[in-house]
Amino acid sequence: MTRPFGSLLVANRGEIAVRILATARRMGLRGIAVFSDADAGAAHVAAADAAARLGPAPARESYLSIPAILAAARATGAEAVHPGYGFLSENADFAEAVIEAGLTWVGPPPAAIRAMGSKAAAKALMEASSVPLVPGYHGEDQSEDRLRAEAARIGFPILVKASAGGGGKGMKVATSAAELEEALSLAKGEARAAFGDDRLLLERYLAQPRHIEIQVFGDSQGHIIHLHERDCSIQRRHQKVVEEAPAPGMTAERRAAMGAAACAAARAVGYVGAGTVEFIATDEDFHFMEMNTRLQVEHPVTEAITGLDLVEWQLRIAMGEALPLRQDQVLLNGHAIEVRLYAEDPARDFAPSTGMLKHLALPEGLPGIRVDAGVRPGDAVSIHYDPMLAKIIAHGPDRATALRRLDRALAASAVAGIRSNLPLLRGIAAHPDFAAAALDTGFIARHAEALLAPSGPAPRAALAAALLRMLRDASRTEAADPHSPWGEASAWRLNGPGHQDFRLRDGEAVLRLRTHPGADPRLDLPDGPAEVAAAHWQGEALSAVLDGQAFRATVLRDGAALTVLLDGATHELALVDPGAASGTAQEGGGRVLAPMPGRILSLLVEEGQAVARGTVLLVMEAMKVQMRIAAPADGLVQALRCRVGELVEDGAELVLLVAAEEHAAGKA
Incomplete structure (x- = not known):
């Protein structure tokens, strides 16, 4: 159904909901948000004219609940x-339910979603249309025997991909038949x-x-055009981290060929609205990969070089x-680069990070910089949703200018309270290969030693900032009599100049520092x-x-913890109590701990079972990512500290392991 409307419900959350609501407001539409219990006070709710609760925090009970969203629309x-x-952006059943409810669906026809939203169906359609494909299997027979046989026919290494959806979810690489079983299980x-x-x-x-993709648009009159290409090659876990438009090195002839192929793919299914046709490209050729029947995360770079508002379209x-x-x-017009700021820890294999955003500085107001954010300090x-915090987009008359602006914007950004990939983004922007546009999907893995290196000890300025914060805090008195000398904290001494000593922990090192106040x-x-x-x-x-x-710095204090934000880097320090015992407990020991908050999906061992190092003990899920928790050493499972379905906190003990000889001695 196509007709003018005056109110728009955004069936989503985070930065994309904020972004869509901004265009709706500019067009004079009444913007309506939906929220789960976890998002009742979220930024997208505050940005709307009205909002309706969907249900509990888990996505299946809120943002993935078609009945709840339709009820919110009615209410x-x-x-x-x-x-x-x-969420439901590429769900044909949802599109049909919206239309059947008498509402206008802002998206392609359900038939087009079914044809292209399924990667397997899309590949079959493209194969019939003689569009070049990467060798693979996209058949209906999903039995493990058939998948094993097809993998052997295609040859390793092989990419296992979810047929529905996108965003890098359900995507695993197997380099051998031995790795295939685990890849199939995790991807499913x-x-x-x-x-x-x-x-x-x-x-x-x-x-x-x-990874090159083409932005396409179609209308209900049958017209289809493309809005140029985007290069999305810089990825981690098969999920995009950096995107830019136009693609560096793209010739007019290659752009025309890829644009024509993308429009032909859209035309084949009677496409209407915004879509993206994705290709795997080499110097010699390009191969159809999939079509996303929705707006993309990286659409701002296309908006920057075309001057268009794709949501308005x-x-x-x-x-x-x-x-x-x-x-x-x-x-x-010019060049644009977007980076995705994630709540994750690159040093822990990009594990999502949860907690409170104690500090968030984003580079809004800088020339050529746009920020799309869905969170606030x-x-x-x-643990329930994707860990993306914001997108930072730099635009300039050429790629070099856009990159300089991006580098400045990242230096002006800061995150504290959780781990983020900000240091990684700064490293990518400053890397000579990125400046030279030497791009491919293996960029981060190839340069991991440089991009993922530990930050090293805190510099002098960071230590100085932490000490100045300690002096400021120590100078404040809460004495009942403000004129009492016992309320002073000035380090005054009778027989000489005063000083104060502090001990700060920086990583594994304990630093002894002295201040002379004044x-x-x-x-x-x-x-x-x-x-x-x-x-x-x-x-x-x-x-x-x-x-x-x-120098300038931001110093956050939470009890003994001190976080110093300096020159785009975050330094975690801690005040050490000199009266505390000098020894520390053995980290971890035989305790297997949760790497982050999450839900236990399955337990794969039993108490008393002998396990070898690397044996998978359990599977847990957090932020739509499944993680297999393995034994750190040979031993026996002495105790299971968690249950299937249980929500566990970061650092919670999951399994207690003991060495075989300890177990035998205990029995004796």
């Missing part, structure tokens, strides 16, 4: 539904959890191709309007004395001059 008087991306589990569909397809894994096409431009009228990042304090740092002048605090932000050099 709020919504006339149209925009699905955003992820993630696909079932993320999309409610565990069908798989297999492809020959190409180690270093480029979606809404106007849903109202029945024709495409506003012909193919030859689509501009290509003080918001909680939960108007311009002196600091004794591990590598020598330092002079501080012009120290000024504004809330948590510090500006000062250290040894003649000005």
Whole structure:
């Protein structure tokens, strides 16, 4: 149904809901948000004119519940539904339910979603249309025997992919038949959890191709055009991290060929609205990979180089309007690069990170910079949803300018309270191979030593900032009599200049530091004395001059924990109590701990069972990612500390292992 509407319900959350609501407001539409119990105070709810509760925090009971979303639409008087991306955005049953409810669906026809939303069906359609494909299997027979046989025929390494959905979920690489079983199991589990569909397809894994996609648009009058391409080659876990438009090195001839193939793919299914046709490309050729029948996370780079609002196009096409431009009228202005800021720890294999955002600084207001964010300082990042916090988009007249602006924007960004991939993004932007546009899907893995290296010890300025924060806190008195000398904390001494000693933990090292308070304090740092002048605090932000050099930092304190944000880097320090025992407990021992908060999906061992190092003990799920927790050493399972279905916290003890000889001695 295509007709004008005055109210729009966004069936999503986070930054994409905020972004869609902004365009709806500019167009004079009434914007309606939906939320789970975990998102009652979220940014997208605050950005809407009205909002309705869907249900509990788990996505299956809220953002993936078609009845709950339709009930919210009825309760709020919504006339149209925009699905955003992820969740139900490529679910044909949802599209049909919206249309049958008498609402306008902002998306392609359900038949097109079915044809292209399934990777397997899309590949079959493209194969029939003579579009080049990567060798693989996308048949209906999903038995393990058939998948094993097809994998052997295709040859290893092989890529196992969820047939439904996208975003890197349900995608695993197997380099041998021995690894195939685990890849199939994990891919099925993630696909079932993320999309409610565990069908798989297999492809020959190409180690270093480029990932190039074409943005297409169609209207209900039968017109289809493309809005140029995007390069999405920089990925981790098969999920995009950096995207840019246009693709570096793209010739006009290759662009025309790929654009024509993408439009032909869309035309074959009578496509209407925004879609993306994705290709695996080499220097010689390109192969159809899949079509995403929705708006993409990376659409802002296309908006930057074309000057268009793609959400507005979606809404106007849903109202029945024709495409506003012909193919030859689509501009290509300059270059844009987008990076995705994730709540995750690259040092722990990109495990999602949860907790409260104690501090979040994003580079809004800088020339050529756009920020799309779905969180605010003080918001909680939960285990239930994708860990993306924000997108930072840099635009310039050329790639070099866009990259310089991006580098400056990342230096002005900061995250505290959770782990983030901000250091990784800064490393990518500063890497000479990225500057030279030497891009492929193996970029992060190939440069892991440089990009994922530990941050190293805190620099002098970070230590100085932490000490100045300690001095500031110590100078505040809560004495009943403010004139009492016992309420002072000035380090005054009777027979000489005063000083205060602190011990700070920086990683494994404990640093002994001394301060000499005063108007311009002196600091004794591990590598020598330092002079501080012009120290000024504004809330948590510090500006000062250290040894003649000005610097700025943000210092957050939570009890003994000190977080220093300096020059785009985060330094975690801790005040050590000199009265505490010097020894520390053995980390971990025979205890297998949860790497992050999550839900226990299955237990694969029993108490008393002997296990070898690397044996998978259990499977847990967090933020739509399934993780297999393995034994760190040979031993016996003495106790299982968790149950299937249980929600566990970060660091919770899951399994207790003991060495075989300890077990035998205990029995004796």
